[in-house]
Amino acid sequence: MKYVQHIIIVFSLVSLILVGCAAPTAKDERSTNLKVVASFYPMYDFSKQVAGDRADVSMLLSTNQDAHVYEPSAKDVATVSEADVFVYSSDEMEFWAQRLLDAVDSDNLIPAKTYVFSKASVHEDYDHDIEISDKQTETALSPIKIDGLQGHYHTGDVVTLQASLEQKPAGTTWLWYKKSPTSEDWTLIDQASSDVLEYRTDGETLEIKAVLHDEASTIIEASETVSVLIDDHEGIDPHVWLDPIKAQDQVNVIRDTFILADPEGEAIYTENARVYNEQLQQLHEAYEAAFHEAENRMFVVQHQAFGHLAERYQLKQLSIGGLSTEVEPSPSRIAEINTLVKAFDVPVIYYQNGANSAIAQTVATETNTEVVALYDFETLPNHVNEEDLSYYQLMLDNLDALKQSIH
Secondary structure, three states, X not given: OHXXXXXXXXXXXXXXXXXXXXXXXXHHHHOOOEEEEEOOHHHHHHHHHHHOOOEEEEEOOOOOOOOOOOOOOHHHHHHHHOOOEEEEOOOOXXXXXHHHHHHOOOOOOXXXXXXXXXXXXXXXXXXOOOOOHHHOOOOOOOOOEEEOOOOOEOOOOEEEEXXXXXXXXXOOEEEEEEEOOOOOOOEEOOOOOOOEEEEEOOOOOEEEEEEEEOOOOOEEEEOOOEEEOEOOHXXXXXXXXXXXXXXXXXXXXXXXHHHHHOHHHHHHHHHHHHHHHXXXXXXXXXXXXXXXXXXXXXXXXXXXXOHHHHHHOOOEEEEOOOOOOOOOOOHHHHHHHHHHHHHXXXXXXXXXXXXXXXXXXXXXXXXXXXXXXXXXXXXXXXXXXXXXXXXXXXXXXXXXXXXXXXX
């Protein structure tokens, strides 16, 4: 009996050793998968569809973050530095992407820019004048620090900057000055008398600096000049993913980049992209069939995000605001939209799901119309993540919503 027990014990030990030396489990294999970071939701969902189980895909922007005004953090730079591939849509959409990539500490990261516009944005380098007209004193520039500057702004955006100095002299006041790059004269920015500047742009690139005045209005300290660059993307609509055909082009770029980073997975990535593009083609055909014979082809939106979709299906997008989600339309613009809504008997005013609907609601109230949400995917609402909804499903929701206006 003891002999049999010894045999059982030995057999059990051998079994444990064999289990420990067994081939890696699926979990172990996933730990060595291609690591992909996607900028925001459409790029994330496209990447997941192409990757399947062969790559680990994460999204840089979290729920309710707006891709238009997003600024990468040090944590984001670290996250992308650890990835094999960084997927983003375009320099026009993720204007911060190149600065992020410049800060990344990795020789192996492969960026995948999924769409390139025919017109590139051009920024001019300006020679920064450090004099403030005849008000400048002989004092040397001090280390006044200005935080909050973004890579570029759109017309109507609010520029928020903060000046700081380690030891601010007693009795001094912060003031802010501006000038155009082609002018020699600095002018005081009215109602800006604290360390924080909030300035709404009017479409002109500006030079800005913060200064400290004493009680006699003498400039004690002056910051270096910063450039507030205005770039409206030359009228380019960056929302290409809302066109199911252009979305297929983006999927193909993702496929090719994954193959470049992981050649052994070529067959998997190729097949996954083929299957998903067939689904996107079906989506295109559903839109085409729905709007082919429509007589009323106009739809009114709060945010000018649906130009590519409108162009694909010969629709007319009427936008209350512009391309920037941060710009509020003027009262005269709202009045103009109200007139058109009544003239064309528009039944629905659309706003982007996940964003503030106040502007659309104002027009709807004044014209006795309904308010309905459309997904532009710039901001990921909570329920999309919680319910694990896909781009394909949400685009079908958009189709149903648009049918209320286009028929």
